[in-house]
Every structure is written in C-alpha cells, then in structure tokens.
Amino acid sequence: MSFATPLLAVLATMVAGGVLFAALGKSPFDAIRVIFYEPLFGEFSFFYRPQLLVKGGPLILIAIGLALGFRAGVWNIGAEGQYIIGALCGAGVALAFYPLESVLIFPLMALAGALGGWAWAMIPGVLKVRFGTNEILVSLMLVYVAEQLLASMALGLLKNPEGFGFPGSRNLQQYPSAFNADLIAGTGLHWGVAAAFVAVILSYVLLTRHMLGFQIRLTGEAPRAARFAGVNPARMILFVLGVSGALAGLAGMFEVAGPAGQITIDFNVGYGFTAIIVAFLGRLNPIGILFAGLLMALTYIGGDIAQSQLGLPAAAIQVFQGMLLFFLLAFDLLINFRVKVTGRAAA
Numbered sequence: 052m053s054f055a056t057p058l059l060a061v062l063a064t065m066v067a068g069g070v071l072f073a074a075l076g077k078s079p080f081d082a083i084r085v086i087f088y089e090p091l092f093g094e095f096s097f098f099y100r101p102q103l104l105v106k107g108g109p110l111i112l113i114a115i116g117l118a119l120g121f122r123a124g125v126w127n128i129g130a131e132g133q134y135i136i137g138a139l140c141g142a143g144v145a146l147a148f149y150p151l152e153s154v155l156i157f158p159l160m161a162l163a164g165a166l167g168g169w170a171w172a173m174i175p176g177v178l179k180v181r182f183g184t185n186e187i188l189v190s191l192m193l194v195y196v197a198e199q200l201l202a203s204m205a206l207g208l209l210k211n212p213e214g215f216g217f218p219g220s221r222n223l224q225q226y227p228s229a230f231n232a233d234l235i236a237g238t239g240l241h242w243g244v245a246a247a248f249v250a251v252i253l254s255y256v257l258l259t260r261h262m263l264g265f266q267i268r269l270t271g272e273a274p275r276a277a278r279f280a281g282v283n284p285a286r287m288i289l290f291v292l293g294v295s296g297a298l299a300g301l302a303g304m305f306e307v308a309g310p311a312g313q314i315t316i317d318f319n320v321g322y323g324f325t326a327i328i329v330a331f332l333g334r335l336n337p338i339g340i341l342f343a344g345l346l347m348a349l350t351y352i353g354g355d356i357a358q359s360q361l362g363l364p365a366a367a368i369q370v371f372q373g374m375l376l377f378f379l380l381a382f383d384l385l386i387n388f389r390v391k392v393t394g395r396a397a398a
Contacts, residue, residue, distance in 0.1 A: 052386040057332050057343070060379040067378070068371045077361050085360055086353030086371075099352050101239030105310050107348035108244035109134070109302035111341055113326035115250045116295035118335040122258070123291045124271040129175065129190025130299040131323025132197035133168040137300025138307040139204055140167030142220055142314050145229035146209060149221065156228040157242075160304055168300015169293050171197065176292035180285040186292070198319065205316045220314040223307065231309030243305025247344075250298060255337040267291065299323060328376040347372070 065087075069079030090099040113130050120127045141164035148156050175189035204210075209220040223229045231241045258264035270277040270287050278284065302322065311318055329347050333339030354368035 053334070056379060056382040056386060057334065057339070059382055060332070060375060061346070063378040063382075064371065064374045067374050071367060071370060071374075072363065075363065075367060077363060082357055082361060082363065085357045086350060086368075089356050090349055090352040093356075099356075101233075101237060102352050103345055103348045104239035104244045105241075105348075106351045107344040108241070108247045109306055109322045110326050110329050110347055111247040111344035112243065112250055112302040112305075113299045113323055114329040114333065114340045114344060115247075115254050115337060116298035117326055118330045118333070118337070118340060119254065119258075119267060120291040120295045121330060122271045122335050123267045123287055124274060125288050125291050126187045127172065127175070127190050127292055127295045128187050128327070129172070129193050129323070130295065130326055131319060131321065132190070132194035133171045133296040133299035134303040134306075134323045135194075135197040135201050135319050136171040136303070137164035137168040138303030138311075138318060139201065139209070139314065140164050140300065141304030142209060142223065142307045143204075145223055145226060145308070146220060148228070149226060152228050154228070157231070157308070160229060160308060161242075161301060164300045164304025165297040166300070168296040168298070168303065170296070171300070172292045172296020173289070176289045180288055186288075194323070201314070201318060202316050205314050205318075209314050211313075218316055222313045224309075224312040229308055231305050241305065241309050243302065243309060246301060246305065248341075251337045251341050258337065299326075325372065328372065328379075331376060331379055347375075350375075 065083055069083060072079045072082040090096060090103070093099070113134060117127055117130055141160040144160045144163040145156060148159075171193060172190070174193060175184070175186040178184040178189055179186045205218045205220065211217070211219060211221045213221075223231075231243060234240050234242070234245065256264075258268065266277065266280070266282045266287065269280060270282055270284070274284070277287075306322075307314060307318065325347055326344075329340055329343045332346070333341070333343035350368070350372055354363075354365075354371070357363045357368065358365060
C-alpha cells in the first residue's frame with residue numbers, strides 16, 4: 052500500500068479536481084483531458100513535450116535535496132528562498148563579467164548559485180544547531196526575505212541600464228557565455244536537466260550504497276539509535292541543509308540562465324514549494340522523485356493549456372496541485388493508522 056498510495060492520490064486528485072472544475076462551470080472530463088493528455092498526445096504535443104524537461108528539471112533537482120533532509124528528520128521548507136538566492140548569485144556573476152566572453156563564466160555562475168543557496172540554507176541550520184530554533188519557521192520566513200531581496204535587485208543593483216527604466220536585469224539569453232542553452236536543440240535538455248538526472252543517480256547511490264546514506268536514514272527513523280551509532284546530530288543537520296540549499300540554488304541559477312533568462316520581480320514561480328509535493332509523491336526515493344517531477348511538470352503545462360483553452364483560473368490549477376499532496380498525506384495516514392470506533396467510556 053505504501054507504493055500504491057501515490058497512484059491512489061493521483062486518481063483521487065483527478066476525481067476531486069473534476070468536482071472543482073464542474074463547480075466552476077467547466078466540463079471535468081475536458082479539463083482532466085487537457086491537463087494530462089494534451090501536452091503528451093495533443094495537436095501541439097511536439098512543442099509541449101520538451102517543456103516537460105524544462106519544467107521538471109528544477110523540480111527534481113530541488114526535491115532531491117529536500118528528500119535527503121526529510122529522510123534525516125530535518126524539515127527545510129524554505130527551498131523557494133534558496134532557489135531565489137541561487138538565481139541572484141548566478142545572475143550577479145554573469146552581469147559582473149558582461150560583456151566578456153569566456154568559457155569560465157558559466158561554471159562560475161553554477162558555483163555562485165550553489166554557494167548562494169548553501170549559504171541561505173545555513174542560516175536556519177546554524178540557528179538550529181546553536182540555539183535550537185525551529186528550522187521550519189526560520190527557513191520559511193527567509194523565503195519572504197529572499198523575495199524582497201529579489202525585488203530590490205530587479206529594481207536596483209541588477210537592473211538593466213539599457214532597459215528604458217523597466218525593472219529586471221539584462222537578458223542572459225542574449226549573452227552567449229551565460230546562456231543555458233539546450234544541449235540538443237529543441238529537446239529542452241539543458242545543463243539544469245542534466246544536473247537533475249545526475250543528482251538522481253548520485254542520491255540513489257548515496258542512500259542505498261554509502262554509509263552516509265545509512266546514517267541519514269537512521270537519523271530520521273531512530274535519532275537515539277543514530278547517536279549511539281556515533282552520528283553527530285549537528286553535523287547531519289548542517290550537511291543535509293547544505294546539500295538541499297546548494298541544489299535549490301543550482302536550480303535557480305540554471306533557470307535564470309535559461310528558460311527565465313533574466314532577474315525580474317516575479318522570477319520565482321513556486322518551484323521550491325511545489326518540490327515538497329514532488330518529494331513526498333516520490334516517496335522520498337530518488338527514482339520516485341524523477342517520475343513525480345515529470346508528473347508535476349505535466350500539471351504545470353496542462354494547467355497553462357487549460358487556462359488558455361477552457362478559461363480556468365490559475366488559482367484552480369494551484370488548488371488542483373495542492374490536492375495531490377493533501378490526498379497523499381491522507382492516504383499515508385490511513386495506511387499507517389486505522390480508524391477505530393469505540394463507545395463512550397463508563398464514568
């Protein structure tokens with residue numbers, strides 16, 4: 052049942068989503084067909100299929116890092132902020148060297164993006180280790196700080212001096228040394244997608260074949276036993292938060308250097324929060340996360356099509372995606388616990 056719950060959650064989401072769409076005056080069958088069928092087999096599927104990798108890449112990359120933390124019992128809810136900071140650091144390096152052409156610029160951007168995300172994740176990590184703060188609250192609040200910093204950079208330091216006063220940085224797609232172009236034209240396979248696949252492989256090996264992976268799982272399942280086995284809780288917290296932040300920062304850098312192209316006020320699109328759904332839908336397993344990320348990417352693309360073709364509001368699509376996590380958690384609860392009806396105890 053543990054492996055069946057993701058499929059049951061998807062089916063339940065389709066049913067509940069159909070009810071939601073019907074309440075909005077739309078045909079539930081048409082809505083579900085457009086969301087799940089059109090991007091893969093529709094008339095313009097040749098255009099939408101590469102977008103599965105473009106949308107799925109950052110989700111998978113962020114979710115892999117989150118899953119390592121969740122397995123260790125460390126709850127990083129601020130990946131969205133780390134994603135933003137990684138994008139800012141990566142774009143900052145590119146714009147600092149503009150218009151210099153060099154093969155070293157893109158690797159430096161990747162390093163800066165990873166370090167930016169890592170540093171942002173270290174704030175809740177150090178506070179938890181040093182003062183015992185709650186990493187959920189701290190990492191989540193830092194998302195709003197990062198969003199304000201993003202707006203400040205788009206309107207100030209990183210603003211395009213040739214942009215006629217409009218907010219936003221230069222377009223990195225027009226800067227060859229900083230552009231994250233498709234490795235194979237028209238496939239959507241850029242360096243960010245390649246990094247996501249590499250992260251899936253390395254995390255799978257780490258969790259199944261390495262002593263550190265065993266310690267991560269042991270820390271999450273039996274913290275006391277992990278301490279007896281010699282695992283340092285503080286180091287484990289800093290390690291999983293650091294890896295999580297670095298991967299989220301990398302995702303932000305690859306996104307700003309490729310599909311997004313520039314720093315704007317609304318650059319963040321919720322990948323950091325959606326990746327939480329991806330991590331749990333994939334059962335915190337790297338292989339499962341790979342498929343879950345592609346499924347969530349499908350709902351992103353299908354949701355955009357449904358908005359344009361059926362006139363569904365964007366909020367309805369977001370609710371539809373949120374239902375997936377709700378049903379997944381509900382089914383998890385029911386397979387681990389059973390409802391027992393008892394009579395009122397005698398006084």
